[in-house]
Amino acid sequence: MSRTILVLGKGSQVARELLNAAWPWDIKPIYVGREIDIENQELVIGLARSLRPSLIVNTAAYTAVDKAENEPDAAFATNFEAVVNIGKAAGICGATVIHMSTDYVFDGTGSAPYTETDAVNPQSVYGRSKRAGESGLAAIGVPHVVLRTSTIFSQFERSLLQRVLVRQRLQHDLAGVTDRVICPTSATDLANAIVAIAAALPRVGAAGHGIFHFAGQPATSVFEFITAVVERAAQLGLAPAQRVRPTVAAEWPAAAPRPSNGALDCTKVERVWGIRPQPWRVALDACLQRMAKQTTVAA
Ligand SMILES: NC(=O)c1ccc[n+]([C@@H]2O[C@H](COP(=O)([O-])OP(=O)(O)OC[C@H]3O[C@@H](n4cnc5c(N)ncnc54)[C@H](OP(=O)(O)O)[C@@H]3O)[C@@H](O)[C@H]2O)c1
Numbered sequence: 604m605s606r607t608i609l610v611l612g613k614g615s616q617v618a619r620e621l622l623n624a625a626w627p628w629d630i631k632p633i634y635v636g637r638e639i640d641i642e643n644q645e646l647v648i649g650l651a652r653s654l655r656p657s658l659i660v661n662t663a664a665y666t667a668v669d670k671a672e673n674e675p676d677a678a679f680a681t682n683f684e685a686v687v688n689i690g691k692a693a694g695i696c697g698a699t700v701i702h703m704s705t706d707y708v709f710d711g712t713g714s715a716p717y718t719e720t721d722a723v724n725p726q727s728v729y730g731r732s733k734r735a736g737e738s739g740l741a742a743i744g745v746p747h748v749v750l751r752t753s754t755i756f757s758q759f760e761r762s763l764l765q766r767v768l769v770r771q772r773l774q775h776d777l778a779g780v781t782d783r784v785i786c787p788t789s790a791t792d793l794a795n796a797i798v799a800i801a802a803a804l805p806r807v808g809a810a811g812h813g814i815f816h817f818a819g820q821p822a823t824s825v826f827e828f829i830t831a832v833v834e835r836a837a838q839l840g841l842a843p844a845q846r847v848r849p850t851v852a853a854e855w856p857a858a859a860p861r862p863s864n865g866a867l868d869c870t871k872v873e874r875v876w877g878i879r880p881q882p883w884r885v886a887l888d889a890c891l892q893r894m895a896k897q898t899t900v901a902a
Contacts, residue, residue, distance in 0.1 A: 608632045608801055609656040609698075611641055611689065612663030616757040617703065620794035621660070627802045632660075641685035651692035658801055659693050660701045661686065664733070668707070669858035671728040682732035683739050690743035699804060699812075700740060700747040701797055706786070706818070708734045708751065711862020716822060718868045719751075719814045727859035737814065746812050748800055750793070750872075753818040753865050754828070756887065757790035758894050764887075767832050771842035777833060778848040779826030780855050784864045786818035787828045789886035793817065799878050807876065815872040819883030822866035826850075831887060839895040 606629060612618050613636030626632055633654060639646050641663050651659065665671060665681035686702060693700045707730035708723040725731045740747050756764040770777055796817050804811065830847045837844035852863065873879045 605629045605631045606658070607654055607656045608658045608660060609651065609654055610634045610660045610662065611639070612636070612661060615662040615664070616755050616759050616762055616790040617662040617793050617797070619759055620757060620790040621662070621797060623791075624794045624798045626798055630801060641688060642680050644688040644691065647685075647688040648692045648695060651696045651698065655696050656698050658701065658804065659689055659698050660797055660801070661689050662703055664703065665729070668727060668729045668861075671732065672858040675728045675732070678728050678732040679735060682729070683735035686736035687739040687743065690740045690745050690747070693745045693747075694743060698745070700745055701800060702736065702740055702747060702749050703793075704737050704749050704751040704814070705730065705733045706751060706753040706862060706865035706867055708737070709862050709865070711864040713864055716866035716868035717816070717864075719816060719871055726862070729859060746809065748812060749814045750796065750817045751814060751867060752788045752793060752816075753786035753867055755788050755790050755793065756890065758890055758897075759790070762790070764832055764890065767829055768836055768842055771833055771836060771845050774843065774845065776848065777829060777845055778850045778855070779824070779829035780852045781824050781826040781849045782851050782863060783825050783861060784822045784866050785825055785828065786820065786822050786865065786867050786880075787883040787887065788817070788819040789881065789883065789890060791890065792819065792881050792886050796872075796876075796878050796880070800876055803876065811875055815876070816867035816869045817872050817878070817880055818867040818869060819880050819886060820869065821882070823883070828883070831884060832891070835888060835891050839891055841891065841895055841898065
């Protein structure tokens, strides 16, 4: 018998990769986008009642980190209240929830990679709203798996990767901070992790519930990541070669504070779920190669 899985946030980087993912034959994913506003409790519960999914994957979120500083109500409505709606809907139809969170729940003052048991202390509105979503889901008491990740990259418009490529193609100044640590994570890798968790859920059960870190390895600086993108994109003919200017966070003012250390320790997800994030350079290469192929086909 096939299992229905409801994927919310059809337009997100991660859901767009889930659309291409190799789901097991007995899983039937149904993708829902903006047509269902997840902030509307009635709509979310009505959808769950009609589809009766065994799993709800929530990739929808308010992700405009800087804008959130001036729009806290909007950020909390999507990242907290809507997550509670999803938890309630899951409770009604007996579904498990896979939800996504962020390294921004940490203040980044630690020097080691963060584990799931480290104390949270979000410094931005976005970080606080995402943390509220994690806690809200736990408070409802439905079975859930929260995947905390770090800087997601993909071939899609909104990703950091595409923003870098656009500037590189236009030969605009490119800079990256050397004093902020991130774990660049491929949306494809995340989609594959979600599929693997969905497939193994009936076997792993309650032992697999809770918060897990899943992010590209090893941790690196924003500068190093942008440099890797620019160099490989030039080699593949996606954009002209260009120098990336090293800078520091203090010279790069942003409305929202970012954790200076966003390194996530991913040993728990490997121990419990048997999945390991790819080295980000391997995943980046695959992503850029795919984009180069698409460009050749389109030309
Ligand atoms: N991007 C990162 O670097 C990063 C890092 C760490 C964690 N995360 C987390 O990972 C998850 C996926 O991120 P992503 O970058 O793939 O997301 P994304 O590309 O920014 O997409 C978010 C999606 O949520 C939808 N959405 C927002 N509010 C909604 C609402 N009220 N009802 C229905 N849909 C709504 C958006 O629709 P519209 O397109 O119509 O606005 C968009 O399609 C999120 O939980 C995010 O917090 C992201």
